[in-house]
Amino acid sequence: MPQRTLAATAVLPSADTSVTAATAPAARRPSEPRTVADGPVSLEGIGDVVDAGRPSGYAHLGERRLPTLGRLVAAARGAASSLRRPTLWPTRRGHWQPAPRAARRHANGRLRVTTVALEPNSFVSGPADHSARPHGMEVLYLVSGRAHLIASAPDGQMRSASELSEGRARVVGAHGGPSGRGHHFLVNTGDEVAVVVRVTA
Numbered sequence: 001m002p003q004r005t006l007a008a009t010a011v012l013p014s015a016d017t018s019v020t021a022a023t024a025p026a027a028r029r030p031s032e033p034r035t036v037a038d039g040p041v042s043l044e045g046i047g048d049v050v051d052a053g054r055p056s057g058y059a060h061l062g063e064r065r066l067p068t069l070g071r072l073v074a075a076a077r078g079a080a081s082s083l084r085r086p087t088l089w090p091t092r093r094g095h096w097q098p099a100p101r102a103a104r105r106h107a108n109g110r111l112r113v114t115t116v117a118l119e120p121n122s123f124v125s126g127p128a129d130h131s132a133r134p135h136g137m138e139v140l141y142l143v144s145g146r147a148h149l150i151a152s153a154p155d156g157q158m159r160s161a162s163e164l165s166e167g168r169a170r171v172v173g174a175h176g177g178p179s180g181r182g183h184h185f186l187v188n189t190g191d192e193v194a195v196v197v198r199v200t201a
Helices: 069-082
Strands: 112-118 123-125 138-144 147-152 158-163 169-172 183-188 194-200
Touching (some): 069 112, 069 138, 069 194, 112 123
Antiparallel strands (some): 138 169, 138 194
């Protein structure tokens, strides 16, 4: 039988090789998840985790306990639902006044609920001036009738007019202050009494 011989350039592993089948690392299969080496886990160096919950030394990162926009809208919607009965409408027309208790119970915390009833073609100033609270905001919600929110420039020129839609809240941010950037007016543009509820933060 003919015998096969190795070429002169073939290299055979020596007997004292340091890598053997028993010591070679096994190839990880793609389906096998990676494992973390056992040992103590330290949070040292992970500042976001270590400092979580601690007060910040930076003023602009300070916590502001302000209600969320969702809370204002929910309070306005609940108050408007309570004011569907005309017997709860304000008897004094053309002035913002505290809403009845049935409407105020939908607002928790520091939310303030007021309401206004406007005769046709009449108007009322609003939203309120937020100069003392630069981060304040408020929500208007139409209860009955038809009304528009008018924004005017400091010289009295009308900038915009947006209709309050039934079933939708109108969010109004801070607008007042020493800069005098204009005013807002709520106008009854319908043929019947318009009732609007306002929730202020």
